[in-house]
Amino acid sequence: MSQSEFFDLIKRLLGTEPSENDDFKSFEAFFDNDFMAFANEESSLADEAKAIQRLQKLEKRLEKFVKFPYTFAKRSIAIGGGFNSGKSSLVNSFIQQPNVQLPVGLNHTTKIPSYVLSSDRMSIQGFSDVGATVEIAPALYGQLTHKVIADLNFKRILPSITVEVPLTEGWFDHLCLLDTPGYNLAGGSTTKDRSRAVASLRGQDALIWVIGLDATGTVPSDDIDLLHDWRDLGLNEAPLYVVLNKADVKPSGDLQAILDEVTDTLKDEELEPVGISVYSAEEGQEYLHVGQGLEAFLRGQNKPHKPADLAEDLKLELEDIFSMYEKAIEQDEKSTKVLRDELNKLDLDLNVVGIDVDAADVLSEKIGKIKKIAQNRDFAPIKQKLAQVKQDMFSLVEAVLLSLVADDPESARTLNVVWRSPTRKEGNDASTNAGRPWYFTQATQSTGESRGSTSRHQGYIRDGKYIKTDAESLRIYEVAHEFNLSSTEMIARLRNLGFQVKDHMSVYTPVMAEAVQKELAAERWATKKNTEATSQARQLININQATAKELKRLLPGIGPKIAKRIVAYRRGNGLFRRIDDLANVQGISLKMVNQWFGYFSIDFSIVNDLHPKLERNLIHVLRQVKK
Numbered sequence: 001m002s003q004s005e006f007f008d009l010i011k012r013l014l015g016t017e018p019s020e021n022d023d024f025k026s027f028e029a030f031f032d033n034d035f036m037a038f039a040n041e042e043s044s045l046a047d048e049a050k051a052i053q054r055l056q057k058l059e060k061r062l063e064k065f066v067k068f069p070y071t072f073a074k075r076s077i078a079i080g081g082g083f084n085s086g087k088s089s090l091v092n093s094f095i096q097q098p099n100v101q102l103p104v105g106l107n108h109t110t111k112i113p114s115y116v117l118s119s120d121r122m123s124i125q126g127f128s129d130v131g132a133t134v135e136i137a138p139a140l141y142g143q144l145t146h147k148v149i150a151d152l153n154f155k156r157i158l159p160s161i162t163v164e165v166p167l168t169e170g171w172f173d174h175l176c177l178l179d180t181p182g183y184n185l186a187g188g189s190t191t192k193d194r195s196r197a198v199a200s201l202r203g204q205d206a207l208i209w210v211i212g213l214d215a216t217g218t219v220p221s222d223d224i225d226l227l228h229d230w231r232d233l234g235l236n237e238a239p240l241y242v243v244l245n246k247a248d249v250k251p252s253g254d255l256q257a258i259l260d261e262v263t264d265t266l267k268d269e270e271l272e273p274v275g276i277s278v279y280s281a282e283e284g285q286e287y288l289h290v291g292q293g294l295e296a297f298l299r300g301q302n303k304p305h306k307p308a309d310l311a312e313d314l315k316l317e318l319e320d321i322f323s324m325y326e327k328a329i330e331q332d333e334k335s336t337k338v339l340r341d342e343l344n345k346l347d348l349d350l351n352v353v354g355i356d357v358d359a360a361d362v363l364s365e366k367i368g369k370i371k372k373i374a375q376n377r378d379f380a381p382i383k384q385k386l387a388q389v390k391q392d393m394f395s396l397v398e399a400v401l402l403s404l405v406a407d408d409p410e411s412a413r414t415l416n417v418v419w420r421s422p423t424r425k426e427g428n429d430a431s432t433n434a435g436r437p438w439y440f441t442q443a444t445q446s447t448g449e450s451r452g453s454t455s456r457h458q459g460y461i462r463d464g465k466y467i468k469t470d471a472e473s474l475r476i477y478e479v480a481h482e483f484n485l486s487s488t489e490m491i492a493r494l495r496n497l498g499f500q501v502k503d504h505m506s507v508y509t510p511v512m513a514e515a516v517q518k519e520l521a522a523e524r525w526a527t528k529k530n531t532e533a534t535s536q537a538r539q540l541i542n543i544n545q546a547t548a549k550e551l552k553r554l555l556p557g558i559g560p561k562i563a564k565r566i567v568a569y570r571r572g573n574g575l576f577r578r579i580d581d582l583a584n585v586q587g588i589s590l591k592m593v594n595q596w597f598g599y600f601s602i603d604f605s606i607v608n609d610l611h612p613k614l615e616r617n618l619i620h621v622l623r624q625v626k627k
């Protein structure tokens with residue numbers, strides 16, 4: 001093995017771009033643009049920040065699946081055990097292709113975890129930590145042993161390897177074996193190695209623990225400790241299977257006694273494996289077993305349920321998030337209806353009570369105004385939009401998931417069934433649905449017309465939002481009320497702006513709305529300017545454009561030095577993409593960044609993967625913005 005071969009591999013690893021998943025890119029774009037546009041327009045959900053956070057989490061999960069598709073597509077079974085017990089050999093005993101073998105040996109052989117998947121083609125790929133993959137030749141792979149990797153400090157850039165190779169037929173279609181580095185204190189491992197070994201078992205769907213019978217023929221205490229650690233991870237549903245390997249080195253007459261003893265030990269320790277196999281990896285043969293035999297265990301695991309389970313999980317989460325919106329809008333609509341009903345009653349009451357006619361007129365007119373406003377709150381458009389956004393989001397996530405199981409029709413089919421089966425609370429008319437997924441019914445109604453186009457509705461602008469109404473035209477007095485102005489003030493304002501208006505019954509047009517809105521905004525801005533403190537707090541800083549002088553003036557707690565450093569950092573490292581990147585600047589702590597939330601004009605939708613300490617603040621700020 002020449003050094004140049006290694007350097008070539010390193011060069012390729014560092015120089016390869018992560019592979020792109022177009023479906024995921026579509027999802028990302030939809031989330032950042034269409035969904036965010038919807039979220040901005042929607043105003044019923046008070047706790048919208050939470051919904052958005054949950055969606056961002058879901059996006060992260062999807063992204064991980066896209067980077068490492070086998071974590072989605074396959075059930076993964078970790079192979080753990082002490083050094084030299086024959087973990088890699090066990091995997092090799094399933095490989096049907098003689099020129100591909102995991103490296104085996106006597107002295108701490110496995111260093112980089114290998115994911116082994118069954119496949120008709122044969123390929124060995126290195127995964128860099130950003131999700132880039134490079135092909136590794138079998139001969140080179142065979143030499144990637146503990147020592148070589150340690151010498152070249154290789155593990156950091158090559159955290160895992162995937163080996164695709166034909167495995168025993170019918171056992172592994174939906175499985176992925178994870179060959180882990182060995183561990184035992186007696187063999188020179190440290191406690192750090194131990195926590196690492198346990199950590200590598202996290203997130204695996206099952207564990208096969210390998211014990212080499214060449215050592216003592218009992219379960220080493222190191223193994224028992226580690227298995228307890230593993231159980232303590234809380235993976236209660238992940239089954240444990242034990243392989244007593246190297247049966248060929250023991251007299252066959254001893255094997256039953258060894259199996260009995262191991263069974264008792266594990267029982268006493270309450271580790272409860274679903275089966276124990278006395279096996280020889282070298283011969284690829286099982287001698288004895290209790291509970292499930294090795295083949296039965298693997299065949300039992302080999303079911304295409306993992307993608308379906310994960311898909312169901314994601315689906316329920318998405319539905320839950322959207323139901324937050326649905327409930328909030330419904331609630332809002334209900335309260336508006338109650339308001340309307342109450343106002344109607346009030347009108348009737350006035351007639352019955354028989355108060356002074358003039359007073360009744362005045363009251364009645366006021367009630368009329370409020371009623372009109374309540375009537376004009378039309379929830380149909382936002383509901384329709386929500387249904388559309390939801391349907392789009394579901395189709396996009398589905399596309400991403402399907403892309404991950406593209407080469408496994410069986411998994412794709414089970415995933416499809418789960419994803420498209422109606423769930424708990426979708427309130428669509430069952431007769432029109434007739435066996436179709438609920439979101440398709442909506443799709444056929446709305447696809448083509450509504451997506452992406454802003455329809456030209458009647459409406460007015462309030463607080464920077466265009467409020468649509470499907471009712472007949474709005475009158476000036478109605479809108480005046482919305483702006484907290486009297487009709488006379490509103491008319492004067494419009495005339496000042498050059499509009500010809502007769503009286504408060506005149507129609508209020510979108511052109512007027514825009515002009516008034518602009519003027520009011522300018523006035524508000526001017527008022528704010530008066531108080532230096534507020535103006536400082538509200539003037540948003542574009543962190544990627546601000547000069548050092550501006551930064552010093554606008555950001556609390558920094559002097560000219562740090563301001564200059566921020567600019568220098570930007571020049572050296574490129575634009576700030578996340579708010580917490582600021583904490584990389586010398587002299588700026590996370591705590592300081594925490595205080596600066598709401599100061600920047602950075603769009604929060606690009607603030608992904610935020611430092612957990614800052615996340616809480618972001619939620620707070622989003623809530624304020626919402627108000």
Ligand SMILES: Nc1nc2c(ncn2[C@@H]2O[C@H](COP(=O)(O)OP(=O)(O)OP(=O)(O)O)[C@@H](O)[C@H]2O)c(=O)[nH]1
Pocket residue numbers: 081082083084085086087088089090103104105106107108109110111180181182183245246247248249279280281282283
């Ligand atoms: N006789 C016999 N030897 C075996 C058997 N399985 C593995 N060995 C030998 O045991 C040694 C260790 O095997 P590996 O598969 O590298 O063990 P490992 O558990 O992967 O070891 P690390 O990666 O170092 O943790 C090798 O020399 C193998 O040839 C077996 O069933 N019978």
Ligand SMILES: [Mg+2]
Pocket residue numbers: 087088089103104109110179180181182
């Ligand atoms: Mg090994």
